[in-house]
Amino acid sequence: MKWLGLAILAAMITMASALSISSPPARWTYGQNKNSTREWRKDSGSSNRPRPIEKAPAPDLSKIDSGAFECLTMAIRYHTNCRITDIKCACENAETLQETAKPCILEKCGVVKAIRVAAQLKKICKKEGVDWEKIKKEADKKDEESRKAAKKMEKMRKKVLIKDIM
Known part of the structure; x- marks a missing residue:
């Protein structure tokens, strides 16, 4: 009886390992090799993973203190x-x-x-x-617009205060 239990356990382990999901299968093609004979070989696109995209080189920050x-x-x-x-x-x-x-x-x-x-x-x-110079010019322009708007608001506030007093 012990042997039967072990046999069943071994069969279950074998089935579980056979059913387990493995990595995606490689793509194989049948074609001519270097010796002008035909054989199965791994396709160049054998992986389902996307190929890495070439990126532009990163800026060199190593020279900065x-x-x-x-x-x-x-x-x-x-x-x-x-x-x-x-x-x-x-x-x-x-x-x-x-x-x-x-x-x-x-x-x-x-x-x-x-x-x-x-x-x-x-x-x-x-x-x-x-371009830093362009950014600085735009920032200066926004600062100037903000100052003008602040002056305008101050004038309006004074007018309202004067009307309230009278």
Whole structure:
């Protein structure tokens, strides 16, 4: 009786392993090989996995001072909605990064290295298609519009106050 139980157990294990789902089968084709004979061979597209897409090389951040790099990553992480690896997004938030990372970079690197870092970052951002000068001009234009709107609101507030007094 013991042998019968073991035989059934062995049969169940064999069936379970035969029914288990394995990785997708390779695609094989029948065709001519190097020796001009026909044989089965693995197809070049044998995997069902998608092929990796070639990406453009990442910007070279290795030349940026390590202290400045630390300041930049902290500024990106805590003051933007960008991922640290998303250079284009970080470049588009250049004004925020300048405000938040500049004091840290000056403290850790000094003025001379900070100027070098700024020049390197401008080049990196330009390669990513983001022009800091254009962003600065747009920001200055928005600031000017905000100041004009604030002055206009202040004038309106004064008129309302004068009417209320009279």
